Amino acid sequence: MIQRLSPQDVAHFQKQVLSFYHQNKRVFPFRDINDPYKIVVSEYMLQQTQTARVVPFFIRFIERFPTVQSLATAPLGDVLTLWQGLGYNRRAKFLQKCAIAVVSQFDGVFPSSLEELQSLPGIGAYTASAVVAFAFETPVMVIETNIRAVFIHTFFPDDEKIEDNLIIPLIEQTLPQNGVREWYYALMDYGVDIKKRHKNPARRSKHHAKQSPFLGSNRQKRGLILRELVTNKTVSVEELCSLLQCEPQKAEEIAAGLEKEGLIIKEGRVLYLP
């Protein structure tokens, strides 16, 4: 069943969130701006990655690729080089693919509808709604981990396995028609604070999944290969075994995966960046 909030509940909640925000707001180079391209770049970087780590990468990235056109025409290797150390390298590939699509399909102008945004590679439900809310300041429902934390902590203090379908109506009911961008900044900052003071409430979300260990994982090996290529331009398949400390068959498998995703190029026995 859907929880119905009274106007008093809504006003009280909004005041609580906004008063926290007014005294604790975080300032970032990707906030309080309207350029959809910069919003998109920051949102790709912010997928699975903490704001503090994103900031220097965002600044360097925008300096090197100030416009969607400049990103669309760059060699992917350059993009991956700037991405080095941020993690989840395929996001860089998706981001550039997105830039190319915006240039070719939308004449270099980012679309403002959820549907068109979500059709772009690397943009799903969250990123599309975040771009609409932040770049176009349109009141749209946005849900992500910090927002989940706020609503779970506030409205489901004793529940477990909470479905988004229960949270979404509450986000919609408390969404102000004006100042949407600031509202979501406020919710996210409030959520970060809640997670600091309590055991992460988002862990009580139904779809919260614990991730497998990183050490020795394929993800780590993929990252090592990309790092090596950024540093040394090329690496041979033979060198991979000592780099990854694994069997040749395993190294081939990892490299093949990267090649299939378009993150590396394999010519003979040598790997290099696209």
Added chain:
DNA sequence: TTCCGGCGTT
């Protein structure tokens, strides 16, 4: 050692 979280793929 544990924690983290949106997207594409399967």
Added chain:
DNA sequence: AACGCGGGAA
């Protein structure tokens, strides 16, 4: 619906 994907901080 479940899984794979980085790397740094706590």
